[in-house]
Amino acid sequence: MSANAFVHPDEIRSMFSSAMSDMYRAEVPQYGTLMELVSDINRQKLSADPELRDGLAHNDELGRIDLERHGAIRLGKPEELFNMRRLFAVMGMHPVGYYDLSVAGVPVHSTAFRPIDDEALRRNPFRVFTSLLRLELIEDEGLRTEAEAILAEREIFTPDALKLIYLAEKNGGLDRIQAEQFVAEALETFRWHSDATVSLETYQKLHDAHRLIADVVCFKGPHINHLTPRTLDIDAVQRDMPKRGISPKAIVEGPPTRNCPILLRQTSFKALEEQVYFVGGSAKGTAGTHTARFGEIEQRGIALTAEGRKLYDTLLASVRHAVQVSAGGSNARDYETELAERFAAFPDDYETLRVEKLAFFRYSVTKAGRNAVENVDLEASVNDLVDQGYLRADPIIYEDFLPVSAAGIFQSNLGSDEQKNYAEQSNQDVFEQCLGAPVADELALYAAHEKASLEAALETLGVQKNVA
Ligand code: OOG
Numbered sequence: 001m002s003a004n005a006f007v008h009p010d011e012i013r014s015m016f017s018s019a020m021s022d023m024y025r026a027e028v029p030q031y032g033t034l035m036e037l038v039s040d041i042n043r044q045k046l047s048a049d050p051e052l053r054d055g056l057a058h059n060d061e062l063g064r065i066d067l068e069r070h071g072a073i074r075l076g077k078p079e080e081l082f083n084m085r086r087l088f089a090v091m092g093m094h095p096v097g098y099y100d101l102s103v104a105g106v107p108v109h110s111t112a113f114r115p116i117d118d119e120a121l122r123r124n125p126f127r128v129f130t131s132l133l134r135l136e137l138i139e140d141e142g143l144r145t146e147a148e149a150i151l152a153e154r155e156i157f158t159p160d161a162l163k164l165i166y167l168a169e170k171n172g173g174l175d176r177i178q179a180e181q182f183v184a185e186a187l188e189t190f191r192w193h194s195d196a197t198v199s200l201e202t203y204q205k206l207h208d209a210h211r212l213i214a215d216v217v218c219f220k221g222p223h224i225n226h227l228t229p230r231t232l233d234i235d236a237v238q239r240d241m242p243k244r245g246i247s248p249k250a251i252v253e254g255p256p257t258r259n260c261p262i263l264l265r266q267t268s269f270k271a272l273e274e275q276v277y278f279v280g281g282s283a284k285g286t287a288g289t290h291t292a293r294f295g296e297i298e299q300r301g302i303a304l305t306a307e308g309r310k311l312y313d314t315l316l317a318s319v320r321h322a323v324q325v326s327a328g329g330s331n332a333r334d335y336e337t338e339l340a341e342r343f344a345a346f347p348d349d350y351e352t353l354r355v356e357k358l359a360f361f362r363y364s365v366t367k368a369g370r371n372a373v374e375n376v377d378l379e380a381s382v383n384d385l386v387d388q389g390y391l392r393a394d395p396i397i398y399e400d401f402l403p404v405s406a407a408g409i410f411q412s413n414l415g416s417d418e419q420k421n422y423a424e425q426s427n428q429d430v431f432e433q434c435l436g437a438p439v440a441d442e443l444a445l446y447a448a449h450e451k452a453s454l455e456a457a458l459e460t461l462g463v464q465k466n467v468a
């Protein structure tokens, strides 16, 4: 490799996520404790469940278990989102999906910046859930103007970060020295600042409008508000958090425990109260506190088709209608029971999920299939070929987020008395204008992945078929 060769975006992403992880562990020690708990439980789970271990090994995922994590940030103005897209593109992360959280009383809309192709996901799946504040949802016009004026003053990227983004775009990549500098400069944007940019009085006014608005508007930048390792047993982590002095949110968001995990299950520990200084008062400022940063864990399962997702949404809505978890979480058990009972209606074996087209699979030719190439019945259906043992179908893992779960994570860290109903409709067009690009449709990505794997497998078997 010559000295000037470009560093692969996947590698820059790995450098960045590892630097973020180090920074966050140093800034939020409780996150380090959570990471240790997760790694202990992953190890136990792998040694107790050889089938799980083999499955992960087959999909080449064993190596990425301790890597898998996501983070989240909240931005204040359109140009921040625009430049954030450019920054993440340098690391091979692109906007996928549109999430409207105003329907759940959180005045933001969001996307996830993430690697898209299989190879890139395998190398490092790090994603960042990125929200943009919707200032138009502040009812008080005076306060809205004030918030806009405060945000207009700030620049969340360092001049060198912007310069390196420009260079990467112009030259098509960054060399080793530039990539290292880029990671260091990019990190500055996500760092915690204990100095607020406003007085305590202004903070309080914005806080009263919505706690989230104060979090976005009153600081120098969009501090990373959580990082999320992957766990192989989320129920065990939820159960054991208190044993390590960590206080979990009341319930695990998403589907219940199942034999065949679907979509995404998440839980978090509650945001910590941290000391900050507001403008004014003594030279150092006025001491106060702000609550924003927490830790989260995730467990991912198979990606669902539109039909599977409809069933999931319907069942979840009926559970949430039947049991509303109280602020203190005293009825969390009722919720869990209801969730498990209602989701009994969701098929829980991969074969049914596949045959009923509820979930996405990656197809490959088995050894038996390769041996039988000359004798394969050309009229056989895909299901026949699977039944005959010539084709193998493995789950495609869900790489995105869930709006109802995300709202639950937001709310548990904002205090559950913050529920507000915004009349404003979701607005993907406005979001994409701010972003400067369309967001990719996640269902289309999974469908294309499944289709490509099936076409390649059928070609190997010598079967010509129109794959829908
Ligand atoms: C983002 C909350 C959503 C998730 O994993 O669903 C999220 C935030 O609090 O900014 O991270």
Ligand code: NI
Residues within 6 Å of the ligand: 070, 071, 072, 129, 226, 228, 296, 409
């Ligand atoms: Ni999260």
